[in-house]
Amino acid sequence: MSVIDYKGFGGMPLSADVLGDDNDPAVLLIPDVGQGRLAWRDVADALVLSGRRVVNLDLRDATDSHELTSHFEDLRLVLAQMGSRPVVVAAGRGGWIATRALxxxxxxxxxxxxLVDMPVDEDAIASGVAERLAIPTLVVRGGFSPAQCSAVSDAFNAALSIGEYADIEESDLALASDRMEALLGQLLEFLERRQPREAMEFKAGSDPRTLRDAMGCFATGITIVTALDAAGAPxxxxANSFTSVSLDPPLLLVCIANSAGTAPVLREAAHFGVNVLQIGQQPASNRFAARGEDRFANQPWAPGQTGVPLLGSSLVSFECERESLHEAGDHFILVGRVVRAQFEPHRDPLLYFRGKYRRLHFA
Ligand SMILES: Cc1cc2nc3c(=O)[nH]c(=O)nc-3n(C[C@H](O)[C@H](O)[C@H](O)COP(=O)(O)O)c2cc1C
Known part of the structure; x- marks a missing residue:
């Protein structure tokens, strides 16, 4: 995250947190009047995780919250200084500022x-501001009493029928304990439709890096696949290519690169282990993916009933009998029959997505 100072109306410096990748489509977050940018912090983090660049702006301190002129001049200047046209997301009376600026x-x-929970803006209704909005707009209501909600709704319904260009969607989000998550869901859906990210493409014959990026769009957990070599060493x-295959009989699979140093051992092993990692095992994941490391040096493990090394404190450790092996391009598919699974249902998983470790962020 970095902090940037925009120049507002009259040269007033306006600070914003900037998060995410420069190449991603931008979202500008405006807080309610009287609130700082901290109010949007969780939403900002979640938007970055879904591939958006976020500018989380502080409004200037205003003694009179109804003195909107300098606010909306500020916003127009900030938008002009941004490198690309963002989707503006505004809370409360921040919505008044945004509708007037835009x-x-x-x-x-x-x-x-x-516009999230924007209170009724009598002046804007009178001067027809809403009906002149010529950009796709989502009005999220529900944060107030039903009467207030329906007043805002009436204003925008009027805009819908009168406005020549108005392109306004509405949604109702009742106050509930999971409202922030529901709001995020709606926001992301609106952004996907109205501000789509540029699609990447892999075609047969393209570089393997692009294919890897395409495959990386599938979120997975992470495992460490283990066995004993001929000398009895672990x-x-x-490996994140783990998949459950069958319940009856109980089968799973992992795909192992022919180029992996452990491939010859796994090709021959009568038994192998698959240890699904929990959030605290990221160092183990790194160690078991790096060359030249003594992978088991500081790694607590114990032999399972078939002798395979099972890593302590894993989310689940599957102990498998080798069922079959299938050649598949530069990998082979190792199918195992589960003879035992020990698991700890209360830990959080270590996740992997688009080449990075992740963790669950929705409860
Ligand atoms: C998150 C992650 C997932 C991986 N998944 C696999 C996989 O499914 N199959 C595989 O062969 N290698 C996979 N690798 C790469 C191996 O862990 C890595 O090449 C390792 O150094 C191989 O060790 P070895 O050469 O000692 O066998 C993965 C690496 C990471 C970081």
């Missing part, structure tokens, strides 16, 4: 607008 010629400044490697 009503006249918003399409040049922003790709979309999301071997193991990190």
């Amino acid at each position: 009503a006249p010629d918003g399409a040049h400044l922003a790709a979309g607008l999301v 071997v193991g490697l990190t």
